[in-house]
Amino acid sequence: MHLSMLLDMACDGFGERTLVGRSRDGMTADDVRRRARAGAALLRAQGAEALVYLDVNGPAYPVAMFAAAYAGVPLVPVNYRLGEEQLDYLLGQHPGAVAITSEDSRAHAESIGLRPMSSLEWLEATDQADDGSDAEWSEQPAIIIYTSGTTSRPKGVLLRHENLVSYVFGSVEFAGASEKDAALVSVPPYHIAAVANVLSNLYAGRRTMVLEQFTPEEWLTVVREEAVTNALVVPTMLARIVSCAADLSVPTLRNLAYGGAPMPTRVIEKALTVWPDVGFVNAYGLTETASTIAVLGPEDHRLALASDDPAVRARLGSTGQVLPTIELEIRDADDQVAAPGEVGRICVRGDQVSAEYAGIGRSVDDRGFFDTRDKGYVDDEGYLFIGGRVDDTIIRGGENIAPAEIETILLDHEDVDDCAVVGIPDDEWGQRIEAAVVARTGHDIDPESVREHVRAHLRGSKTPDRIHVVDELPRTETGKLVRRHVVSAILHRLASVEG
Structure with a gap:
């Protein structure tokens, strides 16, 4: 071809x-x-x-x-x-x-x-x-x-x-x-x-x-x-x-x-x-x-949009169903195929999948599956939900925490227009959770109110330790968040306060 x-x-x-x-x-x-x-x-x-x-x-x-x-x-x-x-x-x-x-x-x-x-x-x-x-x-x-x-x-x-x-x-x-x-x-x-x-x-x-x-x-x-x-x-x-x-x-x-x-x-x-x-x-x-x-x-x-069923309504946040020409598996930590609803690594196979890099070759397993390094799960009806990059995982006190889960809750807050959740180095916990948020036009953000909003939907260990209000977040032209720049900005801000 x-x-x-x-x-x-x-x-x-x-x-x-x-x-x-x-x-x-x-x-x-x-x-x-x-x-x-x-x-x-x-x-x-x-x-x-x-x-x-x-x-x-x-x-x-x-x-x-x-x-x-x-x-x-x-x-x-x-x-x-x-x-x-x-x-x-x-x-x-x-x-x-x-x-x-x-x-x-x-x-x-x-x-x-x-x-x-x-x-x-x-x-x-x-x-x-x-x-x-x-x-x-x-x-x-x-x-x-x-x-x-x-x-x-x-x-x-x-x-x-x-x-x-x-x-x-x-x-x-x-x-x-x-x-x-x-x-x-x-x-x-x-x-x-x-x-x-x-x-x-x-x-x-x-x-x-x-x-x-x-x-x-x-x-x-x-x-x-x-x-x-x-x-x-x-x-x-x-x-x-x-x-x-x-x-x-x-x-x-x-x-x-x-x-x-x-x-x-x-x-x-x-x-x-x-x-x-x-x-x-x-x-x-x-x-x-x-x-x-x-x-x-x-x-x-x-x-x-029209459904009263929470599971169906949640599909607005999904990426839909996999194309017929693509095989998809969700792999768990032991590299086994995960059950529906279980979060794991998204792996795919198909003729359109290149997974090939200059000077490296194809990055596939012995069955031809490419590990996307995205986390996600598939519901009972085959709808795929993306949970962020594997590399974005925050490890707090030995617990793996997905920033995407917290960001979804933050975006539901009436005052928040954009947000990013990152892990910041911490001597006691390994990493602590901090969030940068952008206010919606005409709104003011109360950081403690935002923290309470997260705590009301997720357990305390997933509530950001601090909320940083910023004018905008570093994103590429295609809207992709550049998390390393968020981390750098927060560390710079904290160093300025401590200095």
Whole structure:
């Protein structure tokens, strides 16, 4: 299987349909293939062994993805906002690569030895007649995405053609979208969701647009002006959209997908109330699994919101059921399969699961299962609940405590808009529990009231020793919490007080 198959199928099925960009000046499927072939010729002529993408998301991105595929080299989308040291390290892994860069990143890429060109230059260079050339088959991965490197140097996740095509074949209906369907994507190009959305929307025949700089007002405007039917946001974006004072009407929107971080229950409940006719989809996946492996669909959302049964209602906080193409096991501390409702490590297997790292190889057990390092459980009906990362576990007096459990309670407090629970070193307990919280607009937080709220729902050993009120929490563009920065900020604050 090869990514070019997906583009060839799109061209054969609806080649003259606009699939990339705004309706007034977008690219058709035929345009993307024509440009991809020209881009592949450019990469071959320069002897490039990779195509680095170091810019914001936009029309150059899908052309780059398929050009790399046609040339038989990997596309390497890199976070252009990284610090100089990390950026030097990542770019240094791909000497001699061609790099599509922003103007701000151009000189940096060139100093590392890459051959840079701007997104505009790339689009101009690939605007050539279709040479009809075939894609090159090679042993190279299709995409390399670097992990965030929260505890060590970023690792390059190798996504092979078969992983990505398997994901699309297993989750998307070919030509399932109408010619009027349009998707609005609000994730950066170096995130697996950006890759998945290029492929899945193209395969479905749905036009895709990117909102480069997100604001809730701009998002709402684009949805209305471009008659958007499908959208993808991260939880923090949805929270800002449904809470803003702008016109919230979205007459054409039929489906809204979210993921990348936990969704506060009150946010999704409000969104379901504001837009009762919109179908909400919660998607759970990882870079190593080539995107989505579990989905909570629109009907699941509506049934959970309307139910008086606590178990059904709780499913609003789940990631839904696993895709038919994925095998999932919850493993306990002894590496045995856990019973329904029992928390353990989430392990998965399937053709879309890469679990492969540059310089390391595949990280699977002898049965081919990949340990996601996420904790969770499956209920009696097969709904998957995520309980945070294994590495986030707080060990207080020998007891393992999951921050996610406490954070769920904190977010139910009427004054709390965002929160993070972390373990802080302690001579007596090993670690003590502390929380950083952000107040909702127009609300003031009484730390002791928040502690009492937690104590009323969880036992005393899970109540944070201290509540720190902060203006905002360190999150990535996709809403992922950077816990190490929370720990550092709290330690700095405590040192300042003690000093």
